[in-house]
Amino acid sequence: MQDNFAYLLPFILMTFGSVFLGLQVVGFRPGRYWGLGYILAATGFALPMVLPQSFDLFGALLANFVFLVAFFLYGHALLVHFAAPTYARLRLGGAAVAYLAVCFFILVQPNLRNELATSDMGLALLLAPSILLVRHRARNLMDKLLLAAATLSVAETLTRVGIFLWFTSGASPESVGAYFASDYSYLAQFTASICGFLMALSVLGSAVARVIEQHRVAADQDPLTGLLNRRGFDLSAPDFRLSSPPDGAVMICDIDHFKSVNDRFGHATGDRVIIALASLLKETLPASAKVARFGGEEFVAYVPDMPASQLAILANMARSAFAARNWSEGPFPVHITSSFGVSAIALGDHSIHDAISRADGFLYRAKEAGRNQVFQEGIALLGVTPVASLKVVAS
Numbered sequence: 001m002q003d004n005f006a007y008l009l010p011f012i013l014m015t016f017g018s019v020f021l022g023l024q025v026v027g028f029r030p031g032r033y034w035g036l037g038y039i040l041a042a043t044g045f046a047l048p049m050v051l052p053q054s055f056d057l058f059g060a061l062l063a064n065f066v067f068l069v070a071f072f073l074y075g076h077a078l079l080v081h082f083a084a085p086t087y088a089r090l091r092l093g094g095a096a097v098a099y100l101a102v103c104f105f106i107l108v109q110p111n112l113r114n115e116l117a118t119s120d121m122g123l124a125l126l127l128a129p130s131i132l133l134v135r136h137r138a139r140n141l142m143d144k145l146l147l148a149a150a151t152l153s154v155a156e157t158l159t160r161v162g163i164f165l166w167f168t169s170g171a172s173p174e175s176v177g178a179y180f181a182s183d184y185s186y187l188a189q190f191t192a193s194i195c196g197f198l199m200a201l202s203v204l205g206s207a208v209a210r211v212i213e214q215h216r217v218a219a220d221q222d223p224l225t226g227l228l229n230r231r232g233f234d235l236s237a238p239d240f241r242l243s244s245p246p247d248g249a250v251m252i253c254d255i256d257h258f259k260s261v262n263d264r265f266g267h268a269t270g271d272r273v274i275i276a277l278a279s280l281l282k283e284t285l286p287a288s289a290k291v292a293r294f295g296g297e298e299f300v301a302y303v304p305d306m307p308a309s310q311l312a313i314l315a316n317m318a319r320s321a322f323a324a325r326n327w328s329e330g331p332f333p334v335h336i337t338s339s340f341g342v343s344a345i346a347l348g349d350h351s352i353h354d355a356i357s358r359a360d361g362f363l364y365r366a367k368e369a370g371r372n373q374v375f376q377e378g379i380a381l382l383g384v385t386p387v388a389s390l391k392v393v394a395s
Contacts, residue, residue: 013042016200027214028207030081037073040066064102064119071123075130082134098122124157142206149202153195222293225278233292237352249308252359253340255297256371284318308344312376315340337372
């Protein structure tokens with residue numbers, strides 16, 4: 001049974017490593033580090049089966065090197081996975097110190113007990129700091145399971161080292177041999193392999209969750225501006241099937257004479273103008289606002305729990321800042337403006353698009369009135385003096 005397990009383990013680890021490398025294709029950036037780490041671990045477990053006994057010394061040096069690099073890559077993969085600082089040079093220095101310590105007990109003062117204990121301690125200490133650095137960065141359940149599996153792997157390694165040192169004596173090679181011949185040694189190797197297997201499964205689960213999230217964001221987000229696209233806006237819009245419609249107001253805007261900007265200066269320049277207005281909207285509107293690029297130079301925003309009068313003032317701030325922008329540093333010394341329409345959500349609305357349709361009508365009123373204006377539906381702004389270029393029209 002032990003022989004079968006010894007042959008099966010490298011195959012399992014190699015399979016996981018290959019899967020992780022393949023996940024890079026679908027956008028899982030840490031996959032290269034997880035994949036190389038598991039492939040190296042598989043190589044380390046396979047070395048005793050492929051190297052002749054005459055290469056025991058070389059095999060010990062190589063196996064320890066391979067396992068230390070594998071655990072360095074596990075730690076690096078965790079840091080990349082959770083977008084934490086990698087401290088690569090510092091961690092490489094720690095790995096080098098651990099390997100030199102192992103080499104000391106192989107070449108200078110041969111001691112199998114100390115070699116094995118030092119090697120396993122080095123593995124645990126290479127992974128543990130990465131866990132500590134990312135412990136508060138879990139974004140979902142699978143991330144938490146990954147951190148739990150990595151923590152379990154470190155705890156199991158340290159426990160195994162402690163028990164190994166307890167049951168063996170430093171000056172007695174026979175005690176080490178007896179330990180490895182015991183059923184407990186096989187159980188310890190089995191539990192270590194189970195921890196590695198669980199960590200691999202949790203990495204796979206977290207990777208799948210991350211890839212799904214990335215594709216979901218890509219499906220709901222406008223790639224040019226980082227705002228929501230039409231699909232993302234519809235998914236984040238309030239539910240009008242409730243007993244009463246949600247509070248808030250909507251705003252729609254576009255860039256005046258945008259086609260002439262594209263025609264005269266090219267689409268790359270037009271993209272710069274679109275990005276500039278998108279940035280202004282993000283800066284001006286509150287964090288609760290759902291802001292989307294509906295296509296071309298057209299933007300829509302829904303701001304919950306805000307009256308149309310207040311949203312119109314914010315829209316006018318964005319309009320004014322955009323009109324005052326100095327484009328002279330770019331390739332087009334021209335004056336570019338924008339127009340806005342604002343509408344409150346009404347009791348009879350069946351969806352957010354009813355309010356958007358009304359706001360769109362006021363946008364066209366702004367265009368007809370000469371552009372570079374904000375038109376808001378409703379009565380006059382009570383207690384507020386309408387600012388320049390902000391028009392209030394009767395609903």
